[in-house]
């Protein structure tokens with residue numbers, strides 16, 4: 001019989017970070033992943049992720065203040081370079097986009113250096129783009145890019161170095177709650193005092209048999225790379241990460257300077273196509289996000305070919321308020337859930353890992369946990385419905 005202090009299910013960035021933190025704290029930890037260690041079928045694969053402080057909700061800014069030094073600590077411990085500074089431009093249409101004052105206020109409250117630019121100054125600073133007269137931007141200098149695949153691999157390597165065990169190509173098919181939880185895969189049974197479920201887009205499938213029907217929506221997101229023709233400079237020294245923020249827009253987007261593929265600029269739509277099952281991810285024919293992006297490239301970005309040369313698929317798992325779920329199961333409180341990262345979880349991996357590790361070892365996380373609680377979805381009914 002194999003028994004552990006903690007079993008973590010799902011080796012995406014959140015499960016890997018949680019398992020690493022637990023092993024580092026001396027917990028006998030098993031990480032179970034249904035695919036290979038660095039598979040591309042979930043939400044954490046790919047070469048890059050934006051890392052930023054610029055959030056309109058102050059509790060994320062407070063968490064990001066710790067995430068940056070935690071990533072540095074992982075870099076020091078592993079000897080791997082994971083972060084490239086680029087800065088970040090968040091652009092808004094005024095007044096219809098709204099929200100700018102919230103981003104500005106939450107950065108200012110936390111003492112994060114930033115600049116506010118009007119359309120004229122945006123045009124001078126970023127000649128690669130066209131800006132409408134009613135646009136304005138917040139520039140955050142310390143933002144950058146994380147090398148996502150390398151980060152996930154590095155954190156898993158550190159987990160193993162701290163004595164952790166990874167089982168790959170094993171799918172958890174049944175969980176029997178109790179003071180000693182039984183976790184069944186197609187290869188056998190494992191037993192654990194605490195169980196952490198970080199199963200990304202598979203969360204509904206894993207949680208429903210445990211009596212928890214969370215309002216999670218899985219969305220297929222396409223990662224698009226556009227060829228630069230050399231007439232505009234999108235290199236990391238000349239162009240920042242960019243995000244659009246417009247509470248009224250159907251589509252928002254984000255871009256990263258040329259980093260992973262020579263001569264290719266990454267520019268993606270933040271909204272994609274809702275799907276019923278993560279297994280359908282690569283079978284969806286919906287082209288609306290692509291049409292929006294082609295039009296955006298034609299009208300706003302200079303020197304890019306109007307058709308993407310690489311298209312990769314990924315998934316967001318969104319909650320209705322786009323805040324994460326970081327909480328214990330309402331009935332089986334030795335089962336901890338990290339889910340619903342809503343397309344903005346990667347940068348926060350080490351902080352999420354420390355929070356879930358805290359919850360799994362009866363420590364109180366140092367952060368404001370209220371936005372992340374499960375009972376925000378069904379405050380009056382959850383106890384009786386389970």
Ligand SMILES: Cc1cc2nc3c(=O)[nH]c(=O)nc-3n(C[C@H](O)[C@H](O)[C@H](O)COP(=O)(O)OP(=O)(O)OC[C@H]3O[C@@H](n4cnc5c(N)ncnc54)[C@H](O)[C@@H]3O)c2cc1C
Nearest residue numbers: 010012013014034042043044050172200314341345346347
């Ligand atoms: C295109 C795209 C761009 C993004 N850009 C950014 C960005 O710039 N900045 C940022 O901060 N975030 C970004 N995100 C979001 C971020 O990548 C995700 O929030 C994060 O990767 C979610 O990680 P996860 O560990 O929860 O999920 P996943 O990576 O999906 O991991 C879940 C794991 O659980 C495994 N699993 C599921 N069920 C089982 C089972 N029954 N048994 C065993 N294993 C199981 C899966 O195989 C998977 O490996 C982006 C996401 C996408 C898709």
